[in-house]
Amino acid sequence: EAQVTQNPRYLITVTGKKLTVTCSQNMNHEYMSWYRQDPGLGLRQIYYSMNVEVTDKGDVPEGYKVSRKEKRNFPLILESPSPNQTSLYFCASSLAPDRAGELFFGEGSRLTVL
């Protein structure tokens, strides 16, 4: 089954404790992206990647890191989480950059930073 898989789905952590949210897709997609969704603000892009070893900042990259060492994986790293990073996070992928709007989304990861 074609899918985007995120882990963990739910996480409660404390300020400053490094964490990684994994994202994996099995569709051989070139383009991958991370979003956070907050009430009233909609989806905001954190980082995106057009292919292996190519990553670019989205609209809200501060406090986050990503890597794209393999085509299928695109982990989101919070080196020192803060309460303002409490949010619902979505990973998404599409076949190629020119199909970057036709995204397949993961189920989301709800993160709470205390």
Added chain:
Amino acid sequence: GQNIDQPTEMTATEGAIVQINCTYQTSGFNGLFWYQQHAGEAPTFLSYNVLDGLEEKGRFSSFLSRSKGYSYLLLKELQMKDSASYLCAVRDEDYKLSFGAGTTVTVRA
């Protein structure tokens, strides 16, 4: 990023038609997309416009006017299952995708 505006909420009756407008201001427009998101779920792709005009997909249609920075999503023959949030998204020349805050549509019997 882009500046994307859409109404916050809309209510309509089952069987009716609803039009959700989206206006945007962008540098380097490279496509407009509509997504549906049911409460507690991930967004799912609905439609894509890159040229002016109407794209029809069953009960859903999407329109784009690039000169006016304007799009709408038209939902016909509304069903209860169409109650959801509808997200307008704009892609730029660098393939960065920006979303509006979403329009929550409530369908009443």
